[in-house]
Amino acid sequence: MGQPSQPRLQVEGLWHRFGGNGAPWVLQGINLDLREQELVGLLGPSGCGKTSLLRLIVGFDRPCRGRVLLDGQEVSNPAWLRPPERRNIGMVFQDDALFPHLSVWENACFGIRLGQDRDRASWLLDLVGLGGFEKRYPHELSGGQRQRLALARALAPAPSLVLLDEPFSNLDVEVRLRLRSELPGVLACCGATGLMVTHDPEEALAICDRVAVLNEGHLEQCAQPRQLVETPTTGFVASFVLQANLLPAQRLDRQTVSTPLGRLGCLSDRTSIATDTPLQVLLRPEQLQLKAHAQGHGRVSCREFLGQAWLYRIQLGGLTIKLRQPLSNVLTINQPCVVTIDPATVPLLYPQRIPLVPLIHQLR
Numbered sequence: 001m002g003q004p005s006q007p008r009l010q011v012e013g014l015w016h017r018f019g020g021n022g023a024p025w026v027l028q029g030i031n032l033d034l035r036e037q038e039l040v041g042l043l044g045p046s047g048c049g050k051t052s053l054l055r056l057i058v059g060f061d062r063p064c065r066g067r068v069l070l071d072g073q074e075v076s077n078p079a080w081l082r083p084p085e086r087r088n089i090g091m092v093f094q095d096d097a098l099f100p101h102l103s104v105w106e107n108a109c110f111g112i113r114l115g116q117d118r119d120r121a122s123w124l125l126d127l128v129g130l131g132g133f134e135k136r137y138p139h140e141l142s143g144g145q146r147q148r149l150a151l152a153r154a155l156a157p158a159p160s161l162v163l164l165d166e167p168f169s170n171l172d173v174e175v176r177l178r179l180r181s182e183l184p185g186v187l188a189c190c191g192a193t194g195l196m197v198t199h200d201p202e203e204a205l206a207i208c209d210r211v212a213v214l215n216e217g218h219l220e221q222c223a224q225p226r227q228l229v230e231t232p233t234t235g236f237v238a239s240f241v242l243q244a245n246l247l248p249a250q251r252l253d254r255q256t257v258s259t260p261l262g263r264l265g266c267l268s269d270r271t272s273i274a275t276d277t278p279l280q281v282l283l284r285p286e287q288l289q290l291k292a293h294a295q296g297h298g299r300v301s302c303r304e305f306l307g308q309a310w311l312y313r314i315q316l317g318g319l320t321i322k323l324r325q326p327l328s329n330v331l332t333i334n335q336p337c338v339v340t341i342d343p344a345t346v347p348l349l350y351p352q353r354i355p356l357v358p359l360i361h362q363l364r
């Protein structure tokens with residue numbers, strides 16, 4: 001077996017905050033490696049620190065603690081910074097940031113130094129489907145074409161790493177889906193490693209080799225999409241990636257918890273529920289059942305048509321519960337209802353990830 005290749009990017013123990021001592025930490029002890037030709041998604045809710053991490057990797061900001069390495073060479077630490085223009089990193093932003101007064105060809109060649117081979121720009125324009133558009137100006141292109149040009153321009157100087165900050169968010173659905181499926185192929189053709197920021201779990205899971213989930217400055221899990229979906233290590237990852245419900249749970253004894261949807265017991269009598277930590281039960285929208293019921297404590301607050309199923313949001317006490325139902329189960333907005341846990345499913349108790357079974361069905 002060959003030696004594993006040197007990581008293209010290494011982020012080691014990175015801490016960052018804006019302002020001096022006392023300001024809140026925006027990034028807390030981030031560790032992340034990107035291997036050659038890997039596309040990694042950086043996924044998390046608004047304000048969790050995604051852009052701040054990109055800025056530290058590019059070299060716009062200096063970390064408070066920790067360091068960044070590119071191809072094994074240190075480029076940032078709290079005392080020193082290699083400037084962005086000397087890092088050979090390509091960048092693609094959500095608003096294409098093209099030069100409006102330059103043609104497609106001039107935009108594509110912008111980062112290529114004098115004397116460097118311009119055939120690469122021509123090859124890249126063909127690769128992203130813009131061959132023949134060289135003389136046009138950005139305002140003469142569609143949104144999708146502009147974003148393709150931004151990608152070609154970022155790749156033209158043959159960077160070893162490309163950072164993409166929500167590159168598809170300003171495009172309409174059809175163009176977004178097409179462009180996102182093309183991205184891995186374009187990066188692979190160029191031998192580039194990519195780090196793509198997104199807040200859309202579906203987008204990250206669909207195209208990335210691995211997905212790093214960031215929450216309030218912490219990297220909660222970095223794993224292949226299938227692993228993230230099948231074995232999320234924290235309740236946050238499970239609820240954010242799977243769009244699942246996290247219900248508060250109270251320990252009744254070493255094998256039983258109570259939740260707003262009834263009691264659940266451990267599937268195995270060899271497990272024991274911890275006493276010293278807040279508990280939550282993860283329930284996917286398809287693990288729940290819904291019935292109209294005049295005495296039910298739930299109220300339908302929202303109903304979305306998903307094509308093959310309904311997505312309902314039910315208000316139950318102070319909670320909003322999401323559940324998926326077959327199209328035959330039609331309830332109307334504000335209708336009183338009962339939500340139960342499907343007895344055939346095995347919800348998980350976090351943080352220990354203990355498999356549970358529903359014990360009694362109560363009217364809720």
Ligand code: ATP
Pocket residue numbers: 018026044045046047048049050051052053199
């Ligand atoms: P979004 O998805 O909304 O773009 P994000 O995950 O990229 O969010 P960041 O832009 O990295 O989040 O911001 C992380 C936190 O740092 C936020 O609380 C934000 O308000 C704060 N922050 C960002 N830039 C600055 C700044 N220049 N000065 C002070 N606080 C900042």
